Amino acid sequence: MSTKPRVSSALPGEPPHLLSVLAHQPEIARTFGELYGAFWDSDELGARTKEIARMRNARVTECGFCRNVRFDKAVGEGLAEDTVDDITDDYPTSGRLSDAEKAALRFTDALIHDPALLDRRARPALEKAFTPPQIAELGLGVSLFFALAKALITMGLEPETMTRTVLPTPRVPVPAE
């Protein structure tokens, strides 16, 4: 995997990272900001559940940036590092993840890795844990996490090293007055 950026920053003075690279395409950057902000602003599905799914995606896609970022809204909802440490292949046996969170993780694995995992037990477990609007939000989130991780990795935007970093959770941009 290359950590040498394959595209330059479009923002003067900024190194290449996702947002500075997206700036090569302002309309893509704008609509992405609106979408991702709306997704994280929504409380239909809790931020903790969304972050747990994002952590699983990070591990499976080998996105180091994704793995080291924590969004503050999820941290505020009680997502601690010992719980994140449980999001390995052994997550079904975790005592820190709820049954709903495990159902979300199984769905995440099915979508990003192996559709056969959403089997005759996993599908009803997901439907029991979450409403259709919540599943729609989770499905969008996992799809975006997966696509963004792939874009980051293939554009060479993975950092060589990175410490764990808590970032403000994306929000819908407020229009400038």
Added chain:
Amino acid sequence: MSGPIAEALAARPDLAERYADFRSATHTAFGEKRTTMVRQVIAQVHGCPIPDGTPPDPDLADWRSSSRFTCGERAWLAYAERIPFEHTAIADDEAEAVVAELGEAGYVAFSLVAALADAECRAAMVDLPSLTKG
């Protein structure tokens, strides 16, 4: 707009419009014709139909044998095929060839189109819309 994610978001109209806008922006930036080509080759890697139901172009089924495609198109078609299962193995020289063909802005749009196409195939394979119908 169709496809498994758009259909699933019928249960969330607040997110549906924003997803449609984002996806449309990526397709417009890369060009609809090229976007359709990328979506087809990625669906072929997955062994699934193109998720939005677009009829496949028969020349793309075996594009390497077709004389229809330019060297530049072959570079990004080959790169797109690597996205689903070989995304960490794409070499710098492969990326450089695509950037040389598309320019940096085009490469950014292409990267997102390909990544979203891969995600949409996977969403189709778990039948995401069926989970959101209630």
